[in-house]
């Protein structure tokens with residue numbers, strides 16, 4: 001995928017019908033304002049950084065005034081710290097407010113609801129990526145998040161209504177798979193493959209379904225899509241002749257090798273998205289290869305361990321303020337993810353600021369016996385280059401015990417096992433017990449994600 005890729009816009013009649021009529025009607029019936037929001041976003045993305053910042057500031061003032069007038073939690077907080085929304089003159093003034101974390105949301109779940117919220121939808125993030133959380137989302141936010149996703153889809157020369165394969169596994173979302181949802185999916189030519197059952201036979205079946213559906217876009221976890229791609233290579237099924245334009249991946253860190261695998265097998269570009277149900281649609285990759293922040297709706301701050309804002313370009317925890325979240329405000333919400341802001345402008349010409357080096361969730365990290373926190377990749381590297389190993393999973397049970405599950409066609413010989421133990425101990429500590437277990441296959445997480453590294457140790 002080069003920065004000079006030109007995307008041909010060959011929109012079919014049906015896609016135009018869906019994108020121009022059916023989806024707007026669907027959104028209208030659900031009382032979402034996503035159609036007008038998207039049209040607005042398609043203009044503002046070309047604005048200068050200064051114009052976008054002014055827009056953020058205006059919306060921030062409005063959000064904070066609303067919070068003071070209608071949200072009990074903020075009314076109390078602002079009174080306690082003597083904060084006046086009208087005193088917000090620059091983005092840095094946001095730092096006068098404390099950070100919001102999951103514990104605070106849990107403790108003030110009712111006081112965080114706006115008194116004049118029209119309709120709140122209850123959500124919870126699965127427990128798979130750390131602490132589970134229950135929170136609420138109002139209609140305005142839904143519209144804005146849908147619009148931001150829709151805009152980013154169109155960056156890649158595809159649109160809602162183009163045939164799509166969705167590889168997803170959240171049992172929560174699949175639970176809502178009622179007949180209405182099925183009809184909606186048929187109308188929008190979106191087909192769901194449940195990612196939590198991925199046996200060899202299932203994988204072959206998935207490939208056949210993809211072939212017969214002939215999607216223009218794929219959507220899913222990078223681990224799941226690369227897993228399917230790898231299987232296609234293994235069984236020698238060709239997948240790069242279907243006209244797939246782009247694979248949208250999200251919810252997990254995207255490793256380079258996964259990007260290459262997906263891109264090679266399906267013969268398409270891979271577009272990374274970053275965000276979550278809780279924090280919103282934070283950033284998305286453009287065809288020039290940069291992650292653009294949905295800056296019209298989301299202010300990103302980068303903070304250090306103590307919550308102090310870091311200078312531009314420095315790496316730290318990503319904190320977001322969602323400007324369309326008046327019904328249940330997310331103001332300075334800690335995502336637990338790591339990244340850095342970048343001042344560069346992008347070749348694509350969009351003024352939306354860039355977010356770089358987004359690093360996985362805290363669960364991507366392991367802790368050595370001496371307390372050193374390191375990225376799970378440090379351990380992944382040891383295993384992934386061994387040809388004898390076809391799949392693996394690392395489970396850090398405690399500071400003293402780490403399990404390594406390995407799938408291999410033949411019994412692992414002792415020199416390899418010893419080498420793995422030695423390398424793991426070199427990183428985690430000499431006294432750590434490394435237990436290697438050869439298994440028939442790696443069970444997928446309940447969420448449908450593949451996690452190469454799971455640590456039960458909390459960094460102190």
Ligand SMILES: [Zn+2]
Pocket residue numbers: 286287288289290292346347348349350
């Ligand atoms: Zn760009």
